[in-house]
Amino acid sequence: MNVNRRQFFRICAGGMAGTTVAALGFTPGAALAETRNYKLLRAKEVRNTCTYCSVGCGLLMYSLGDGSKNARASIFHIEGDPDHPVSRGALCPKGAGLLDYVHSENRLRYPEYRAPGSDKWQRISWDEALNRIARLMKDDRDANFVETNAQGVTVNRWLSTGMLCASAASNETGMLTQKFARSLGMLAVDNQARV
Structure with a gap:
């Protein structure tokens, strides 16, 4: 680029004027094309x-x-x-x-019980629910447990109740669930994957 003396002074004066105006606070606003903050940043x-x-x-x-x-x-x-x-x-x-x-308002978050013949559900505590389930299982097992078959062979079976296991559980959880159900004498043990 070939600049003479007069053009050089004009370029310098324009640059000084621009920086002086910027120093006084007359700068352009932030660009609108900035990136958004990542929504999972602090999650x-x-x-x-x-x-x-x-x-x-x-x-x-x-x-x-x-x-x-x-x-x-x-x-x-x-x-x-x-x-x-x-x-x-x-x-x-x-x-x-x-x-x-x-986030559904209809999601069940606590155990509920409906008495026989009632049309209303009542909220109960987790302790009440687990105790009721354990009591009903114990009563049914005591009433329907088969110790020996017709030939007198010990079978130790509980045929009136079954268990449905979770399929998304780990192998270790599946093994413990199987041992629990079989130790009670249950033969009807199935998995959610087949349902």
């Missing part, structure tokens, strides 16, 4: 398994809570886990809609 990530079917897809759940009692309200994003060997980050429509299930 706590928890890995879980989808509860809908027997496939056992992996989930990543994000919350801003500290794990307190109101943690349900703080879950704000659920997505598939790309590192999970079963689903590799993919979710079916039910799994993709888990966030709506978590």
Whole structure:
């Protein structure tokens, strides 16, 4: 570029005027094309398994809570886990809609009991529910337990009650569930995957 003396002074004067105006606070505003903040930036990530079917897809759940009692309200994003060997980050429509299930007003959050002949459900505590289930199982087992068959061979069977196990549980949980059911004498043990 070939600049003479007069053009050089004009360029310098224009640059000084521009920097003086900027120094006085007359600068342009922030550009509108800036990047958004990442919504999961401060979130706590928890890995879980989808509860809908027997496939056992992996989930990543994000919350801003500290794990307190109101943690349900703080879950704000659920997505598939790309590192999970079963689903590799993919979710079916039910799994993709888990966030709506978590925040649903119709979601059952505590045990309820409906007395025989009643048309109303009443809320009971977890201790009451577990004690009632244990008592009913014990009474049924005592009434229907078969120690020996017709030939006099010891069989120790409880044929009037069965157990439905979770299919998304680990192998260790499945083994313990199987041992529990068989130790009571149950023969009807099935898995959610077949239902």
